[in-house]
Amino acid sequence: MTNSLIACHHCDLLHRVQPLTNSGVAQCMRCGTVLYRRKKDSLNRTLALTIAGLILFVIANAYPFLAMKSEGLVQETTLLAGVKELYAQNMWGLAALVLFTTFLTPFIQISGMLYVLLPLKFNRLPWRLPFIFRFLQNIQPWGMMEVFMLGILVAIVKLAKMASIIPGIALYSFAALILVLAGAMASLDPDIVWDRLGEN
């Protein structure tokens, strides 16, 4: 077992792990893939951003993100209402996919990160840490809130000609949530978790 070696994920070339200077990036010598980055104060920053994310997640889903006004009729919608409507139209496959990529995955990511990082912050190992953290890594590509955000913008443009569209508070917290979660993922250095496992 060698902690001082790292193999490139994209071409398998072996490298010796070297300490990086401030905000440096280590790239594969052969194919240029990023091997690892230096992340300052990773645990605290990720934890702070994740807690902020949890608050924003609740707001983003509890309130309607768009309302449409047309000739006296007002129609509001939340993310979950869209899923419910798809389900009502017998599109349960689509409903499940949208629910999974824009609601369940972000929720699992946020709560999972808190489950892993809070105990680590107080020098404890959470129960079944390797399994949970591995699961969080695997689920990451399926969180697609930023794509959903672009979808909201397209829908606004599309409907703006039919009726007046009123953005709700959830829309702003949605936008903030995307930035906060992206920040949390960018400041997380997985090695702070894996190295802790190696010690025990």
Next chain:
Amino acid sequence: MAEDSMTALKASLVSCHSCNLVCRAPLFRGKLGGACPRCGAVLHQRKPNSISRTWALVIAALIFYIPANVLPITLTTSLGKIQSDTIMSGVIYFITTGSWPIALVIFIASIVVPLAKLLILTFLLISLQRKSQWRPHDRTRLYRITEAVGRWSMLDIYVITILVALVKLGALASIEAGPAALYFAAVVVITIFAAMSFDPRLIWDSMEKNHD
């Protein structure tokens, strides 16, 4: 450069997919494998059956790509009239109403990205099977792009979800998701899995074999 490239494979080491630990793996069913000693993930030197799995998924996605583009993706009822739209007619609608930036976004996300992804993966698979030596850097980069852009194809699905929830003005107007939406979602999900099952290290493996 290729002469002194020492890979984990050559050194009989395995790099854990999950925690990046490079370790001397036990023999498992004739290959190096088993569980990572640090995090417990299953170890593989290369993704299992990468080429045939990726081929299967690419072909499946190509098949679904046809109904996704031919069948209607939304059914709009407005004052009793039902209008069905395909992906392409939705793009054309945006061009004719003057919002061409939106038309461009949808065209790229729904038509260009899935097709480009399938073509790139097909090209990479063929180049692997022919043990091509052609530009390994660029092929790795192509793979990296393919992996990164796939998620944006979900755009149309989300637009439909929002429209369906919002446009419920009774007899005045309502929007329903059409059958193509399901096929299109299948294309997106399958191509994401296809990109995941492709192993770019195979590109570099065939570079090495000719230098030995």
